[in-house]
Amino acid sequence: MSTRATSTFEIKTWDEEPYDEREGAKLTRAHLIKTFQGDVEGESTTDLLFAYGTEEGSAAYVGLERFVGRVQGRSGSFVLRHSATMKRGEGEAAWSVVPDSGTGELLGLSGEAQITVEPDGGHSFTLDYDLG
Numbered sequence: 001m002s003t004r005a006t007s008t009f010e011i012k013t014w015d016e017e018p019y020d021e022r023e024g025a026k027l028t029r030a031h032l033i034k035t036f037q038g039d040v041e042g043e044s045t046t047d048l049l050f051a052y053g054t055e056e057g058s059a060a061y062v063g064l065e066r067f068v069g070r071v072q073g074r075s076g077s078f079v080l081r082h083s084a085t086m087k088r089g090e091g092e093a094a095w096s097v098v099p100d101s102g103t104g105e106l107l108g109l110s111g112e113a114q115i116t117v118e119p120d121g122g123h124s125f126t127l128d129y130d131l132g
Contacts, residue, residue: 005072009123030046107131
């Protein structure tokens with residue numbers, strides 16, 4: 001049975017640079033730093049690869065995010081794998097803990113995460129996890 005941890009996060013930095021802008025799709029790399037508050041508290045660094053399609057609202061990205069801090073009082077770190085696709089504004093996304101990436105009191109962490117962009121522009125984060 002998994003445990004649910006919820007928090008909010010802010011994006012402190014977002015540095016995105018194109019690396020291929022040929023016909024069909026614009027490809028970029030982005031580096032982000034986030035701070036988390038709530039059940040998940042700490043900071044993460046994220047590297048993402050984006051492909052922006054030729055139609056407004058069409059894109060995809062993949063990436064890895066290393067979180068360092070606490071999850072419901074347990075300190076350590078772990079890595080999340082990101083994958084998302086959007087077609088003209090409709091999309092799907094998945095974030096999962098990379099197997100055996102947990103350290104410290106988060107050793108053995110597994111699980112899935114969800115991110116929600118709130119109407120006011122804020123971000124909420126939910127982690128459904130197991131420690132084992």
